[in-house]
Amino acid sequence: MRRRDFIGLAAWAAVVCPLAVKAQQANKVYRIGTISAGVRLNSGELQHSLSELGWIEGKNLIYERRYAENRLQRLPDLVAELISLNVDVIVATGTLAPIAAKRATSTIPIVMTTAGDPLGSGLVASLARPGGNVTGLSLMSPELAGKRLELLKEVVPGLTRFAVLWNAANPYSANVFDQTKLAAEKLGIEVQSLEIRSSDDLDGALEDALRQNAAALIIIEDPLTYDNRQQIVTFAAKSKLPAIYGVREFADAGGLLAYGANLADLTRRAAGYVDKILKGTKPSDLPVEQPTKFEFVINLKTAKSLELSIPPALLARADEVIE
Numbered sequence: 001m002r003r004r005d006f007i008g009l010a011a012w013a014a015v016v017c018p019l020a021v022k023a024q025q026a027n028k029v030y031r032i033g034t035i036s037a038g039v040r041l042n043s044g045e046l047q048h049s050l051s052e053l054g055w056i057e058g059k060n061l062i063y064e065r066r067y068a069e070n071r072l073q074r075l076p077d078l079v080a081e082l083i084s085l086n087v088d089v090i091v092a093t094g095t096l097a098p099i100a101a102k103r104a105t106s107t108i109p110i111v112m113t114t115a116g117d118p119l120g121s122g123l124v125a126s127l128a129r130p131g132g133n134v135t136g137l138s139l140m141s142p143e144l145a146g147k148r149l150e151l152l153k154e155v156v157p158g159l160t161r162f163a164v165l166w167n168a169a170n171p172y173s174a175n176v177f178d179q180t181k182l183a184a185e186k187l188g189i190e191v192q193s194l195e196i197r198s199s200d201d202l203d204g205a206l207e208d209a210l211r212q213n214a215a216a217l218i219i220i221e222d223p224l225t226y227d228n229r230q231q232i233v234t235f236a237a238k239s240k241l242p243a244i245y246g247v248r249e250f251a252d253a254g255g256l257l258a259y260g261a262n263l264a265d266l267t268r269r270a271a272g273y274v275d276k277i278l279k280g281t282k283p284s285d286l287p288v289e290q291p292t293k294f295e296f297v298i299n300l301k302t303a304k305s306l307e308l309s310i311p312p313a314l315l316a317r318a319d320e321v322i323e
Contacts, residue, residue: 030055030278033064033082035101036093037072038223045264046091046113049271055278068097070199070224072169075100083108089274092136094223095172098123102134109283112136113270114263116172116222118288127288135283136273137266138290139172139221144246145179148218148259149187151296152244154314155257155303156216163192163214165205165232167224176220176246199228206235214241221246221260229253240306251297251322256306261291295319 034046047057055061064085066078079100082090089109092098095116102110102123110133117140118124125131127138153159164180166173177193184191192214194205209217217236219225225232226249233254236243244257251258273286299322303310315321 029060029062030089031062031064031085031087032274033066033085033087033090034093035066035068035075035078035082035090035097036223037068037075037096038070038094038227039067045267046271046274049268050274053271053275055275070227072096076104079104089277091270091274095121095123095139095170096223098134098136102132106133108133109277110134110136111270111273111277111283112138112288113267114139114261116140116170117175120175121171124288127290129284130286130288131284133283135286135288137270138288139261139266140175141261141291141294144260145176146183146186148244148246149180149183149189151257151259151314152216152218152242153187153189154311155308156242159189159215161190161192161214162216162218163194163209163212164218164220165194165196165209165225166220167197167222168195169197170222170224173220173222180218180220196224199224202228202231206232206239209241210239217241217243219243219245219250219255221250226250229255237302237305242306242308248295248297248320251299254299254302256299256302256308258295258297260294262293262295265293266291297322 057063064082064087068074068078083105089111090101091111091113092101093113098110098112098115099121112118113136115123115138118138119127123134164177166177181191192212194209196202196205219232229250230253233250242256245255246260247263248258277283296318297320298310298318301323
């Protein structure tokens with residue numbers, strides 16, 4: 001081949017090949033696997049946000065949805081199902097689901113939507129440089145535990161003893177429980193631990209709070225407590241126990257106070273990670289982000305049923321008051 005012909009062929013390939021690759025990518029239907037240790041959580045937010053980015057279910061995207069329904073022993077099998085389906089990305093909710101996914105694959109990108117403590121759980125090497133195949137959104141914010149206790153004390157000024165309901169099988173819940181204990185020690189308040197590992201433990205744990213004369217409750221958010229929020233909220237109401245919860249959905253269900261990250265916002269932001277990964281960005285090049293949108297919600301109807309007077313200053317600070 002003459003040199004002139006070779007140069008011309010190389011120039012043609014430089015122009016045509018990238019276009020061919022793009023055309024191939026445009027015609028490809030990608031497969032997204034979603035998994036949670038609990039039940040369905042904000043999956044509609046992910047689908048809607050991805051559609052706004054041009055990823056349409058049935059057109060260029062297929063969803064494979066799996067939910068362990070708080071039977072944690074099912075997580076490895078559900079992850080294995082997703083891997084066998086050759087998904088392009090795994091979107092994992094909470095902390096336990098991405099841990100199970102990471103144990104099963106080091107090659108398929110994993111996007112966390114609401115991981116409690118990705119660094120402490122070993123999911124990433126660092127928040128700025130995740131390394132490996134895992135990235136996404138963290139639910140953890142160091143000041144949350146102390147802030148929730150402060151808010152609860154404003155509603156129950158003479159608080160000397162409260163109970164914390166938490167999932168002992170979840171490292172995120174354990175971390176937040178430890179932070180709550182430290183905050184209580186600084187304020188000289190006694191803490192009672194209500195450990196659960198399944199829905200079957202709930203009744204006994206909550207009744208134990210009454211037996212040991214807890215004056216209030218703090219509920220640490222995770223798939224187990226979230227999925228059983230109506231039972232927890234109903235118990236608190238019947239027992240006349242003021243309670244503060246980790247996410248607004250508890251207040252929507254009738255809980256007194258809620259303060260924490262906006263789960264829907266984290267799920268929407270996770271769609272951006274999926275979009276970048278499907279377009280070729282490596283997970284290791286995408287820093288883990290922390291919550292930026294927090295909500296403080298007061299259910300005034302519940303406060304009245306508990307015969308509690310919410311300080312006007314506290315009402316003024318609320319993002320939403322449910323009447």
